[in-house]
């Protein structure tokens with residue numbers, strides 16, 4: 001039997017609920033494929049702040065680094081919103097990404113036929129949308145130095161951040177994107193702002209230079225403002241998108257909302273080697289926390305990505321994906337994706353239905 | 359009779375067509391209100407590159423600065439896309455904004471009842487959308503130093519840009535936004551990424567500090583990734599949005615596409631004093647240039663903004679706005695906003711219909 005160490009970081013809000021459900025699904029899907037998991041649950045985000053005063057305790061970072069893969073719930077909440085920057089849950093997430101060196105963030109945005117009505121886009125525009133956004137995750141303006149708020153020579157406050165990309169950082173994320181596109185429909189759109197930003201000019205140049213190594217992938221370039229429009233105008237034109245950290249943050253959230261079901265969308269963050277980080281793209285939803293209302297499917301599908309991209313266990317991953325579709329086909333829906341005629345269930349019950357379908 | 363000097367910068371692609379139509383409308387609306395205009399047409403963008411080798415000739419910049427207001431068509435085209443950065447039409451636009459010190463870019467995104475079907479959003483989501491995006495236009499990562507592509511100590515290329523905002527730059531754009539919100543529905547949403555960026559932390563702090571001076575305006579803050587989602591989920595929640603240069607670039611294009619009729623949307627760029635810059639938000643559409651297919655209404659409505667925000671001639675502005683609505687009510691549509699049952703017209707004929715309605 002194969003054994004894997006999984007670090008579980010439930011985090012805040014609905015995080016613990018969805019992680020507990022996803023853990024059971026992961027366990028059963030693994031069992032059916034002859035896999036065993038050792039789970040190590042660690043404090044993270046606001047929960048860690050309350051417990052030990054920092055959002056990413058040393059022990060949590062170490063456990064994550066020593067695991068085979070990390071499954072994360074969600075972080076943040078009103079309670080810590082007024083904290084100083086370095087004492088906010090979000091900082092824990094940024095540092096975890098940096099510690100794990102997970103530079104490639106894969107964010108699928110797919111409209112399932114079962115859920116096409118959940119989109120605010122017209123049916124003919126939303127149906128069939130199936131894209132993967134590959135976001136650079138450990139560079140750019142999120143981490144660039146110099147940064148900070150300083151006082152200038154006139155005694156005035158000035159806020160500064162640095163958008164910075166070295167050639168190798170662009171190359172490695174571009175390669176992930178080309179490989180991703182190759183396994184999908186063979187179309188890659190690189191998004192930048194090369195008509196204004198120098199960092200984008202380098203980005204475009206490096207991505208273009210790699211294209212000859214992937215002759216089977218059709219590469220195009222698009223400005224970020226245009227991409228923000230095209231996602232709404234005609235989202236089906238996109239297969240794989242690659243972009244920098246901040247543009248990826250914005251566009252992937254936009255794309256997820258186009259699907260209308262962000263409670264369904266998983267993500268994977270991968271490095272050169274070492275454990276990957278897997279998490280739903282939704283937030284901690286403090287307003288519904290503890291009420292058994294959360295949609296656990298995004299976390300369950302993150303567990304599927306963990307199996308596929310993190311452990312190379314494609315069969316177990318496929319079991320989970322199929323079970324999720326099966327539960328949806330049977331009409332089970334949490335509140336966020338409910339429409340009349342379906343069966344409204346809570347977080348736990350949805351988890352049980354997926355377990356049954358496995 | 360009041361006389362105004364208007365600098366006309368037709369630019370590239372469909373620019374000359376829409377400017378020629380909008381000029382006639384501006385002239386007649388002014389005439390009806392006892393205003394006279396001296397128009398000075400100057401080369402700009404690709405047209406200027408072809409003529410004199412730079413996108414913003416000295417003479418054009420001077421004419422713009424000495425005018426009472428600048429009306430711009432559109433710039434850019436495939437022809438100049440491979441030019442080096444400083445020899446691209448876009449650079450002319452960035453330098454013109456800087457030369458005119460127009461730090462406040464007002465971009466309305468309105469869904470007219472006549473055009474609600476043009477949106478890819480469901481009717482119930484799109485109808486009634488009426489927001490104003492106030493984008494900072496002469497600061498931030500667009501202009502921040504240091505910038506460029508350099509070789510680092512390992513001999514590797516590195517691309518750098520600097521996101522930088524001084525307190526007074528934030529304050530002045532925030533004031534424009536508060537004033538704008540006050541004249542609208544009294545709601546202002548400031549968009550930033552204060553959970554990650556120091557420049558955004560200062561932005562949020564300064565905007566929040568001004569709120570007490572505008573007790574009649576309800577201020578809220580939103581992260582940019584969430585804003586990109588909310589614009590799709592429930593765009594009607596927004597009245598006035600204020601944000602930095604790059605986020606404004608992305609979100610205003612997203613908002614414009616939500617209306618489904620970017621051929622309709624004008625913009626105004628204003629400074630502390632001196633002439634404002636008025637232009638449609640659409641591009642130069644080289645594929646339809648010279649075919650009398652362009653929608654001139656965005657430029658005509660930009661002329662209305664010129665009258666209102668640039669010259670303080672609200673009555674003449676209102677005449678133009680009413681005439682545009684009248685032409686739409688009579689069923690005239692250019693191809694981009696055409697739907698069955700309406701009358702398909704070209705750029706010139708649309709202009710003539712607006713003139714008739716004036």
Ligand SMILES: CC(C)[C@H](C(=O)O)[C@@H](O)C(=O)O
Pocket residue numbers: 090093094249553554583
């Ligand atoms: C919480 C925040 C720091 C984070 C980000 O900006 O990366 C989030 O928005 C995301 O996209 O995962």
Ligand SMILES: CC(C)[C@H](C(=O)O)[C@@H](O)C(=O)O
Pocket residue numbers: 195196225448451452607
């Ligand atoms: C053409 C480009 C430089 C410009 C910008 O990014 O500001 C355009 O996208 C706009 O929004 O006016």
